[in-house]
Amino acid sequence: MATREITAELANPLEELLGYQVQRAADAAQEAAAAALARLELRLISAVVLQLIQANPGCNQSSIGRALGVQRTNLVPVMSDLEGRGFICRRPADGRSNALSLTDEGSRLLSEVRAVMQAIDEACYGDIPPRLRNRMVQHLRAVRLRAVLD
Amino acid sequence: MATREITAELANPLEELLGYQVQRAADAAQEAAAAALARLELRLISAVVLQLIQANPGCNQSSIGRALGVQRTNLVPVMSDLEGRGFICRRPADGRSNALSLTDEGSRLLSEVRAVMQAIDEACYGDIPPRLRNRMVQHLRAVRLRAVLD
DNA sequence: TATTGTTATACTCTATAACTATA
DNA sequence: TATAGTTATAGAGTATAACAATA
Numbered sequence: 047m048a049t050r051e052i053t054a055e056l057a058n059p060l061e062e063l064l065g066y067q068v069q070r071a072a073d074a075a076q077e078a079a080a081a082a083l084a085r086l087e088l089r090l091i092s093a094v095v096l097q098l099i100q101a102n103p104g105c106n107q108s109s110i111g112r113a114l115g116v117q118r119t120n121l122v123p124v125m126s127d128l129e130g131r132g133f134i135c136r137r138p139a140d141g142r143s144n145a146l147s148l149t150d151e152g153s154r155l156l157s158e159v160r161a162v163m164q165a166i167d168e169a170c171y172g173d174i175p176p177r178l179r180n181r182m183v184q185h186l187r188a189v190r191l192r193a194v195l196d
Numbered sequence: 197m198a199t200r201e202i203t204a205e206l207a208n209p210l211e212e213l214l215g216y217q218v219q220r221a222a223d224a225a226q227e228a229a230a231a232a233l234a235r236l237e238l239r240l241i242s243a244v245v246l247q248l249i250q251a252n253p254g255c256n257q258s259s260i261g262r263a264l265g266v267q268r269t270n271l272v273p274v275m276s277d278l279e280g281r282g283f284i285c286r287r288p289a290d291g292r293s294n295a296l297s298l299t300d301e302g303s304r305l306l307s308e309v310r311a312v313m314q315a316i317d318e319a320c321y322g323d324i325p326p327r328l329r330n331r332m333v334q335h336l337r338a339v340r341l342r343a344v345l346d
Numbered sequence: 347t348a349t350t351g352t353t354a355t356a357c358t359c360t361a362t363a364a365c366t367a368t369a
Numbered sequence: 370t371a372t373a374g375t376t377a378t379a380g381a382g383t384a385t386a387a388c389a390a391t392a
Contacts, residue, residue: 115220
């Protein structure tokens with residue numbers, strides 16, 4: 047990505063559409079986050095999963111998928127990577143699901159992850175006044191929840 | 197996609213992060229737009245390209261890529277599909293680039309496209325008061341332009 | 347019967363490299 | 370030398386189908 051865009055070469059009527067700006071901003075921020083997390087050899091999804099596990103020790107893999115709108119099947123390589131590198135621990139809960147938790151090493155990693163992600167959020171969205179930021183958070187959450195119901 | 201999410205099954209500290217909400221809202225809106233445009237057998241990128249061509253008759257393919265942050269190489273199948281279906285016309289400009297324009301059929305299609313995309317934007321973001329909407333547009337555009345410069 | 351975790355696989359979209367032709 | 374368009378292909382990410390084990 048990262049094609050320059052110093053002055054607008056073309057007229058773009060979509061610039062006035064909120065949906066377009068949300069999409070483009072999300073792309074830009076995701077690219078920045080992915081680049082920063084790559085230095086920890088983590089995907090964005092892995093970083094998010096770590097945060098969810100810490101906030102919900104003992105939860106299982108499928109519940110994480112539901113919380114994030116990711117199919118459980120696509121979480122398999124993510125979790126297996128995190129476990130293989132010693133960041134999370136899977137302890138049998140009932141016979142079919144595992145209770146997830148962070149290892150000590152996972153907790154240490156998460157500290158770094160959090161620092162990285164806050165830095166990115168600040169770099170991308172830090173210029174937005176806090177009150178507006180909060181309003182945007184509320185409204186964008188509503189957008190998602192409305193859309194999920196169709 | 198479209199995993200339910202009636203009540204929050206898990207605690208999710210990311211819900212307070214603007215970056216997270218922007219991403220999730222963009223995903224939800226994109227899914228809705230893609231589904232609606234699929235009825236016209238169009239990808240989202242194709243719909244956007246049509247609008248850019250109409251707003252910039254005579255422009256070439258590479259300039260569209262730059263405007264959208266899409267590599268020109270990935271525009272090849274898009275343009276070739278739009279031309280093959282008779283929606284756009286490529287007229288040799290200099291010996292290496294083509295001047296793009298909509299055909300009559302492309303203009304007709306674009307009317308439908310616009311209706312679809314405005315309906316989606318309204319369904320997703322219509323609950324946001326116009327003044328806030330405008331502020332969000334300005335700020336999110338700034339996010340992208342800032343990020344592009346690194 | 348529904349859920350959890352998994353495998354295998356297809357599909358979509360994007361990224362990279364290289365080439366031709368033209369400016 | 371830089372740009373436009375293209376081809377071919379690799380890679381990342383997501384979606385679908387099916388399965389075994391358990392609730």
